[in-house]
Amino acid sequence: MAAANGAGRILAGGTDLLVQMRAGVVAPGAIVDVKRIAEMTTIVEELGGFRIGAAVSAAVIGEHERLAQAWPGVVEAVNLIGSKQVQGRASAGGNLCNASPAADSGPALVAAGAMLTIQGPKGRRDLPVEKLHAGPGRTTLEPGELIVSIVLPPRPARSGDAYLRLIPRTEMDIAVVGCGVSLAFEGDVCTSARVGLGAVAPTVLLVGDAASALIGSRLEPDAIARAAAACRAACRPIDDKRGTIAYRTKIAGVLLARATAIAAQRARSH
Amino acid sequence: MSARQFKVVGTRPNRPDGADKVTGRARFGADWNMPGQLTGRVLRSPHAHAVIESIDVSRAAALPGVKAVVTAADFGEQENRIVPAGEMQVNLRDVTRNVMAREKALYHGHAVAAVAATSDAIARDALKLIDVRYRVLPHVIDVDDAMKPDAPILHDHIRTEGVEPRPTVASNVAKRIDFAKGDVGKGFAAAEVTIERRFRTAPVHQGYIEPHACLASAAEDGQVQLWTTTQGHFQVRGFCSRLLGIETSQIRVMAAEIGGGFGGKTVVYLEPLAIRLSQKAGKPVKMVMTREEVFRASGPTSGSVMRVKLGATRDGRIVAADATFAFQAGAFPGSPVGPASMCSFACYDLDNIKVEGFDVVSNRPKVAAYRAPGAPISAWAVESTIDELAQELGIDPIDLRLRNAAREGTKTHYGPVFNRIGLVECLEAAKASAHYRSPLKPGAARGVAAGFWFNVGADSSAAAHVGEDGTVTVISGNPDIGGSRAALAMMAAEELGIPYDKVRPIIADTASIGFNFVTGGSRVTFANGLAIINSVREVIGECKRRAAKLWEVEPDAVVWENGEVKPASTNVGTFEPLSLAKLAASAGKTGGPINGHSQINAQGAGPGFGVHVVDVEVDKETGIVTILRYTSVQDVGTAIHPSYVEGQMQGGAAQGIGWALNEEYIYDRNGKLDNAGFLDYRMPVASDLPMIETIMVEVPNPTHPYGVRGVGEVPIVPPMAAIGSAIARATGVRMRDLPMSPPRLSAALDAASPRLAAE
Incomplete structure (x- = not known):
């Protein structure tokens, strides 16, 4: 990568890179395939959580039973990337590095509180996933840096997560809005919450106000309404071919309520 | 006609092209290659509307590997002359400008120049070296904007036709048409209920899975061979002959297997360029x-602005x-507003009808035919209004249609009187269907709409050749886009009285069979079927003459039965029957090879009618519509191959669901198409659709020996109004603009219920 002088690109699944090359959007000077690097292509359980190699394919993530049990929302988000065929190649790391604000993995990983392990010429560092994106198509990675793995924290009892996206069709589409919610409870009281929102701003958002509205509540309708309002307030979307400002803003609230209900249901049965 | 007992017709054998298609042997447009071939690429306008001040191709031509460059200067001017193209009419003066812009670029994506090079990469590089100087003009995209008096004018020579006195200033309204029956003034005066509504539709693309592709080889002696994906290789030959000044006998066009056309492959885009480059x-x-x-440069169908008023x-x-x-119409005149106006009220036997239509140019790709061109658009407006009328009157929507349905003897507002048609039978079948009688789940609602398409006949040539072992090849000249090869072979087998697998159908190139009009208008099984039946009857006649010769009896003393010649009666004598193989x-020894030929202008295409029933559920928070159940009912005349008829009924419904x-x-402010791909041009995916149920109603067409009616186009006419009516009944909100996409439906629901939206 260093030798490519900034013109190099990392190849994981290639489901974005090859498409962009064919469309003439990018013309990399060098392509570095990372699919043979062991720590980038394996899932390990460590410290009660999971370390997912950045190039692990969505299909492999979807088949990891304990991961799916602990983090169903993250797994369902990763399994919405592309189509069944694409999922044999596409990776969560690639999905994050493509830096689309509409990427499905983003809101779920933000809600999960995922940390990224990043390797670069100056060594290794950790970065909260919500700090990765700088804008559409842009990351905060330094030249020569790449994501090695994605770390998901341990799950306490009575915790659960969920990811929902709105697409006009039922599959093969890009999120108009994506919403990830991760909750933990003591008794009926929500003790921790994180909310990630995608496709409503230049980057995936961590919506602290929505989490605050849920924490300490029993998810009463009023708390959900305040959290939904916080999501709507956090939106800074654009009008484009995939949705209007008004629609995206409205849907952010709708998905918050629906994803929260699913996450809570999972937490109760966890 | 009498009810005929069929042996082959009505069965469901494998299609003759099936094995090649599932094993990858079938060769589609892009699968043809020749040694030494070059790659051609087109430079397209980045502007919606611009004067082309100059084009300098010298740098591109000098690039190593570039072997030819063409611009409009390589194509002669064409006369202002209308010729038929599929179900549409086109003007040659416009066709040459559409395949290669001349004075102006008229839409984002309009071809401006083309190159041929030794590799695709070199061809693409060469395009970047072509220096085009544009003078960008104001543009206009939507039809109502284009009709405004101060709209940017696309063509200075257009004076609106059909307006008296003929206007003296240029307009984007190319034509005004009207149709009338009875006296609507008197009719509305007698009405107890009157409703008037306005509607819009968005242009939609045919969405065939196979992009346009061709391979052209022009030899030094002037002969041209062309392989192309098309619905009409004779039309391709005709267009190329006229646009390039080559006699038709010097151009041989081979139709590739076709990956969908739906009307969009009845015109030329690449072919004249490829030939000239070659x-x-x-x-x-x-x-x-x-x-x-x-998406940027081939024909969608029209978007529209419509008004419908009904009195009852x-x-x-x-x-x-x-x-x-x-x-x-897109950049050049010729929208399907004519057929739309004619189809609009064709389902109904009404005394007083008035229809006015406008054909309007704007800075979009020129429209091409799309499955029942125009009819689904006017049906969206008319059938939606009929449903509102049914709600207003408190009458079941099928009953209201039965009360007013067109029947045998109905005189249409555009002229013809219907002979035997099957709309009433379709409405009755829909009403009696398990679907229509089933209870709705809570929150769901049901919509109904009817649809009509003329169906056509037209020029057809066919031949039947008997091989030396008595098996038969039937030869036609229409690309098979809907299972027509199977249907033609089945009719030949039926007529001959031999098994289906003893007949092999082929589609001949333009030099190997006589002229055929395009595959379009749902005409092939009807019209080519007639020609095939006639060819086979010639074979039968010849067989009888041969047997009579062998038996030394009069030809009318023998009969053809179950694939054999027999004496007509014992009076003729005792002879062993002669099979096709023996003959x-x-x-x-009896006169040489046994073949039959037929060339006809097929008349008497049977009009087609359909009725669709759909159940939907609406997510009122998101505006997402789920199609729960869908039934397509249609008068199919006689279903030659029922599976392929059902396939047409399902495919039309699926396309209509996407349209709905x-x-x-989606255009940006500069008139550039912003969603030129399948990701953001959202056709339905498999998981969006339930199994589309079909009910084939068979009211035989009296003018075809087997009762065939065209079936391919009717099923795209009713879906949008059926779905819109179901949504209206589910939500209380009537959508009048297409598409009823989640953001639009959500906004409409919120507007109707401000309290909910505020929460």
């Missing part, structure tokens, strides 16, 4: 569009119908 380069030239080019008595008799349809084996819910062209 002539200049002295090498074969292959051209394949990208998906983006298909309280008991449900429609006493007057009045409509205005304004259709986008073929002795053909050399998501498909649209």
